Amino acid sequence: MRYIRPSSLEDAIGLLVEASGKAAILAGGSDLLVRMKGGFIEPELIIDIKAIDALRHITESEDGFVIGAAVPCAVLGENAALRRAWPGVVEGANLIGSKQVQGRCTIVGNLCNASPAADSVPALVAAGAKALIRGPAGSRTIAVEMVPVGPGKTSLAPGEIIEAILLDKRQPRSGDAYQRFTPRTEMDIAVVSAAVNLTLDDQGVVQSARVALGAVAPTVLLVEEAAEILTGSRVDDKTLDRLAAACSGACRSIDDKRGTVEFRRKVAGVLAKRVALAAYQRAGQK
Amino acid sequence: MMVGIAVSTNINGDNAEFLCHADETLLDVLRDRLGLMGAKEGCGTGDCGACSIILDDRLVCSCLVLGAEAEGRRIETVEGMAQGDQLHPLQQKFLEHAALQCGICTPGFLIAAKDLLAKNPDPTEEEIRFGLAGNLCRCTGYDKIVRAVQDAAGVMRGA
Numbered sequence: 001m002r003y004i005r006p007s008s009l010e011d012a013i014g015l016l017v018e019a020s021g022k023a024a025i026l027a028g029g030s031d032l033l034v035r036m037k038g039g040f041i042e043p044e045l046i047i048d049i050k051a052i053d054a055l056r057h058i059t060e061s062e063d064g065f066v067i068g069a070a071v072p073c074a075v076l077g078e079n080a081a082l083r084r085a086w087p088g089v090v091e092g093a094n095l096i097g098s099k100q101v102q103g104r105c106t107i108v109g110n111l112c113n114a115s116p117a118a119d120s121v122p123a124l125v126a127a128g129a130k131a132l133i134r135g136p137a138g139s140r141t142i143a144v145e146m147v148p149v150g151p152g153k154t155s156l157a158p159g160e161i162i163e164a165i166l167l168d169k170r171q172p173r174s175g176d177a178y179q180r181f182t183p184r185t186e187m188d189i190a191v192v193s194a195a196v197n198l199t200l201d202d203q204g205v206v207q208s209a210r211v212a213l214g215a216v217a218p219t220v221l222l223v224e225e226a227a228e229i230l231t232g233s234r235v236d237d238k239t240l241d242r243l244a245a246a247c248s249g250a251c252r253s254i255d256d257k258r259g260t261v262e263f264r265r266k267v268a269g270v271l272a273k274r275v276a277l278a279a280y281q282r283a284g285q286k
Numbered sequence: 287m288m289v290g291i292a293v294s295t296n297i298n299g300d301n302a303e304f305l306c307h308a309d310e311t312l313l314d315v316l317r318d319r320l321g322l323m324g325a326k327e328g329c330g331t332g333d334c335g336a337c338s339i340i341l342d343d344r345l346v347c348s349c350l351v352l353g354a355e356a357e358g359r360r361i362e363t364v365e366g367m368a369q370g371d372q373l374h375p376l377q378q379k380f381l382e383h384a385a386l387q388c389g390i391c392t393p394g395f396l397i398a399a400k401d402l403l404a405k406n407p408d409p410t411e412e413e414i415r416f417g418l419a420g421n422l423c424r425c426t427g428y429d430k431i432v433r434a435v436q437d438a439a440g441v442m443r444g445a
Contacts, residue, residue, distance in 0.1 A: 038331075186416065
């Protein structure tokens with residue numbers, strides 16, 4: 001096994017192409033090193049992307065935020081502007097693992113690990129975040145929900161790297177929120193999770209919404225029916241009940257040691273209500 | 287013949303150089319190549335915190351860092367906490383509050399608490415419990431550890 005720390009994205013992509021499927025990208029390592037230790041993967045080459053300066057920063061511009069692929073989740077939580085604009089995205093990212101893991105793990109890693117229970121992904125999907133992908137054929141930008149295609153599998157082509165996550169500039173009267181259910185309060189993996197992102201008009205009516213559910217299907221789900229229910233409402237009790245029913249109905253969960261199908265359906269609805277209210281309150285405060 | 291990756295780093299204020307393999311963790315380098323046995327391997331998968339160190343002012347699990355990644359960085363381990371015979375206030379308070387039994391988790395707790403107090407010198411009990419949630423103790427329990435950290439925080443604020 002070899003370890004290389006390229007200083008440019010072009011070099012990283014060149015190495016990735018050259019290794020033809022036998023290389024692994026290292027950012028935070030909190031998934032990669034565990035999988036290597038468990039013998040699940042044996043890469044011939046590890047490409048550490050943390051020396052690529054462009055990937056190490058969060059930048060804010062007229063268009064919104066660009067979060068580099070090597071930025072640890074702890075840094076998202078320390079960025080006041082990002083916290084203010086996208087509190088749901090930050091709360092999802094900051095629920096991954098412990099303080100120790102927070103100092104290393106990245107949202108791009110969380111996305112590319114492609115776990116249906118990934119904590120940072122539902123809020124990114126609800127936020128309409130995009131993945132900026134660079135590969136041998138150039139750059140492309142896709143919606144975050146198009147990256148994972150199943151547990152542990154992504155739509156990235158050979159040689160492609162996600163360079164950054166893009167978040168739009170925040171519209172006035174907008175809010176987002178993420179919550180998950182876990183048996184423990186810390187250091188656990190979501191049994192069910194939900195994220196809601198919405199924008200209100202100047203009368204306090206929901207103008208647009210996005211609703212995402214985690215850990216209830218092979219990939220994080222964008223529930224369009226739930227978004228349609230919220231749109232045009234003031235997030236009243238009747239709307240919330242319909243939202244819960246739509247979210248429960250959208251689940252395609254499995255029974256496993258952490259929860260049954262029936263439990264996940266029920267909790268998906270409960271969490272959707274709670275995050276819709278939290279997002280609504282946050283939107284109203286702006 | 288390839289003998290390994292040459293790495294220059296700084297550990298507890300001293301420059302250090304070592305050779306390691308590409309897949310060797312920083313925890314293994316610290317223990318097996320540099321003789322720094324404070325950081326322990328509990329789970330090896332980042333769940334228990336026994337291998338906690340501070341890497342460029344960030345608390346991390348050294349079992350989830352490659353040795354090669356230490357190039358040009360600053361590492362703090364439990365070995366750097368005492369000044370000669372003078373224990374760090376956290377170490378002194380862990381003794382006074384009997385906040386350890388078998389001691390396997392203790393270096394990780396001390397380093398995690400040091401990082402916590404550097405960022406938040408006057409934490410609430412809840413903040414301490416959340417801040418140390420990545421460190422598992424299977425014999426002492428957490429109450430004595432939390433009290434030791436609270437007491438040490440008071441001493442360090444007064445110092």
